[in-house]
Amino acid sequence: MADEQKQPVEDKLELMRHSAAHVMAEAVQTMFPEAKFGIGPTIEDGFYYDFDLPRKLTPEDLPVIEAKMKEIIKGNYPFIKETVTKAQARLLFAKQPYKLELLEELPGDEVTVYKQGNFTDMCRGPHVRYTSAIKTVKLMSVAGAYWRGSEKNPMLQRVYAVAFNNQKELDAYLLQQEEIKKRDHRKLGKDLNLFIFSDLVGKGLPLYTEKGSTIRRELERFVVDEELKRGYKHVYTPDIANLELYRISGHYPYYKETMYPVMKVDEEELILRPMTCPHHYQYYASKPRSYRELPFRIAELAKQFRYEKSGELTGLSRVRLFCLADGHIICSKEQAVGEINGALDLIEYVADIFGLKKGENYRYRLSLGDRKDTKKYYKDDQAWDDAEELLRGVLKSRQANFFEAENEAAFYGPKIDIQMKNVAGKEETAFTTQYDFVGPKRFKLTYIDSDGKEKEPIVIHRSSIGAIERTMAFLIEHYAGAFPVWLAPIQAAIIPISDQHLEYARKLEAELKALNIRVMVDDRNERMNQKVRDAQMDKIPYMLVLGDREVAENKIAVRLRTGEQLPAMSVEEFKVFIKQIIGTKSVAIKL
């Protein structure tokens, strides 16, 4: 039972990886005859095996195990399957308590075991026929893992490995891993000094440095201004609310697990808000509304609080408090198609500004409900049918690249999710547009129509730039820290070659700052090349190197962070140049 996968091992690569796990176990057994074995399933790109060993493995052990594995592979041992009774198995694995534990849980009277060389494992298979079928294995790391994932059980040592069809595939994988590691926003966030964490402030609660804050502020102002242009009412509503608000909305107790504890004050039960919608509904409902006021588009940079388990917290991408560029469009059913298109237009506009391409970086997912699951989804089959068909129609009419996913809707209706590929090639929901026919009922939202009758609107929940934290995490990785000029914390580094050029540098600094360009003078007592290298490390788009010639001719030698050198420009030319790059929010750093 070295494999706990729910699906049978199917394709050749899977078969090879799973067989390699057995070989790894054999290699470990030769090094530690007293080893106890846990399980060894395949995972994405490879496999792992959990061992209970007399000593802690070090990174230096991995090549030793790997060499031993290669020997076994070269030995070309056959994988031999045997079916044995449970009683026989108990004898076979008498010294393997983890195997015995698994054995007792298996149904039936018989189990299969696989043997290669000197190693026998309890396993349902299948496997490759000979060990030589295993190509290019690489051991990656070792980490602690509780037996069966429970902290009440012993801590085992888990050795991770990858395996591919050939060296070329492995090389490509390792290169990609290198790139992912280099781009990891947690690493870049530290290297570029964008955000920090403090144990005293708390887990999952980032503090943005002035550099990270600059990026965040630019993102926030960009999306607020854009939403204002598109007719949104931008509001500020409180970060806490009476629990009753979430009882009515249905979030409580539905999302209770990820909500913070209630705070009792006076006669009220307050809670950190997990969602903004009920706040916006309260604003809408603060007076009678006419059809003339629809579509009623409300937007906010709204703080939201989600209690994530500490083990799940990850840099900026999984936090306990985030700021969502949230929005709710309250409109008539007839306006829904137009408004959903408007919401998607905005998302595509934002993505385009970031340099993210539809089809390449992201695609649409139509996330559907499940008529049978009345616990998870509000019961109203007709409303679900209509809303799903409406969203499908919108996607078709946009000729969008989309796929459908069952059982991915919100409890109040279906949605269109924008599935964004991250640097590891994995898709995650970055932005969303949701159709809600439940909220208006729960909060008794109405409007007086042109015929004088009271009617019920629908609500479209939508994001535009997403949660600032997650979007920043994504963008740091997407740009590998080299932000477009409009977002770069420092847009230009002025580098005087010697102290003689410092006065000119200060003058230039003042002139550029007057144009709201974020600029710094590197006045350290360092060699010019060092200053240029440091500015490149900081991913500053432009380095303005000032020497005798530049001062004499009132010019600037502009170097890009890519290492490229632009033709010398006058100060005035550079101002026009950089203002244009910033103004257009170009992702390119030269025209």
Added chain:
Amino acid sequence: MADEQKQPVEDKLELMRHSAAHVMAEAVQTMFPEAKFGIGPTIEDGFYYDFDLPRKLTPEDLPVIEAKMKEIIKGNYPFIKETVTKAQARLLFAKQPYKLELLEELPGDEVTVYKQGNFTDMCRGPHVRYTSAIKTVKLMSVAGAYWRGSEKNPMLQRVYAVAFNNQKELDAYLLQQEEIKKRDHRKLGKDLNLFIFSDLVGKGLPLYTEKGSTIRRELERFVVDEELKRGYKHVYTPDIANLELYRISGHYPYYKETMYPVMKVDEEELILRPMTCPHHYQYYASKPRSYRELPFRIAELAKQFRYEKSGELTGLSRVRLFCLADGHIICSKEQAVGEINGALDLIEYVADIFGLKKGENYRYRLSLGDRKDTKKYYKDDQAWDDAEELLRGVLKSRQANFFEAENEAAFYGPKIDIQMKNVAGKEETAFTTQYDFVGPKRFKLTYIDSDGKEKEPIVIHRSSIGAIERTMAFLIEHYAGAFPVWLAPIQAAIIPISDQHLEYARKLEAELKALNIRVMVDDRNERMNQKVRDAQMDKIPYMLVLGDREVAENKIAVRLRTGEQLPAMSVEEFKVFIKQIIGTKSVAIKL
């Protein structure tokens, strides 16, 4: 004991007001012979008296009581003082349980009573000699008040009145009250649709409409941009923190009463942050700092949560969650004078932008500690002496109009408060600059000085634009809702005279919006005069009235919200005009 004042009744006006309270009691006694009397002290501008009556007073009762008082005043009865033994007093006030209760608490064996006409009150005096010395009394309102302020006691009826030396003073007072009422930000906030409250969201938690949000956003961007220009590192830090952070800072349990309850999650105790300083210290302390990095100016638009009692909540000026334009300057002692001056310069700049004048609208208060109160103030006499002298020196060198106030400091050091006069003429602390020699010790903040030695910095806590909520409340009242153009939610209303002019109106709207001018077209089916009146009610600075002539000549007839008419302008002229008014943040709405 009709008077509970701590100071003896001194000046003539006070004497008159206190005597009038006795006359009011007599008048009430003639109407309700069974009345029981509480106390009747003077207050600002007048006095009140608490009565226990057989029925609830209505506003219609007030002129009746007032008329009766005038009769008594006209009767010109003398106020006769008598000294009686407590035993005699017990007989005299046998049917007055509240008086008896007070009597028992008085020291000595004798008390004084004052008699005028048919009314005798227990009172230490003094009083005017004859009732005719009482001039121009006006009863203002009646409200419930618990006996001795405790809800465990009976609810009495408190009648408020004012009294002045003459009718002219009374008229001036009433006019001022009218103005205060008209400017009340709660009323204007509603009339101008700037913010709302929702019971479901919670008490003291305002929701800003898109109009109020526009003002807030302009204020926030203004102060952030200004602080960035002045070398602040603008950051974002989380709204919650581990309680331990506030244990170290000393805020907890010191300010426990106004902090929200602790939220236990996992292994952590989280709390809504009442102050930002410890967050900023954590940022500073995230790596070793050199003297080259000082002064280290950190600023943030920081949400702060204070649990205010529901009875103390008032519109935007007393809320349970506010956004403070907060800042902390970590610097060497030698830099303190310069940095405090910088902080005050910023405050004066902000005040000037708002049209608030030093000496007229505000003055400085040097808020000092108390060496003897070691419970309230950190114990370090020398540090207090030095810091107070330093702040005093700054104020003197600025030749600022300031006064000193004992026992008004923060627990960590003295401060300079900017005392702002509100529309009622009352002074409140609007902005502050505080010297802190305690925080750096508690958080072990250090820097490496130029001599290579580790040293302890000091911290200056400062606000710039204050708490956004309170500042907005103040400004709404200060401007009586007529905001300067740069802050006005809608800067211009385009008023087409008839449908024929609507196309031109839309074209103009688009042109102005392209310049980021907040403009609306009043396309309602109303007469022009009505549209102008409504725009004036909304305090929209400019009304652009478009008729045949304007369309033909490509001109605009510009009316101001004051009713004034500007000379006709071309569209281009108006664009230049309004951009200049907005760009300079002028409080005037014409050049």
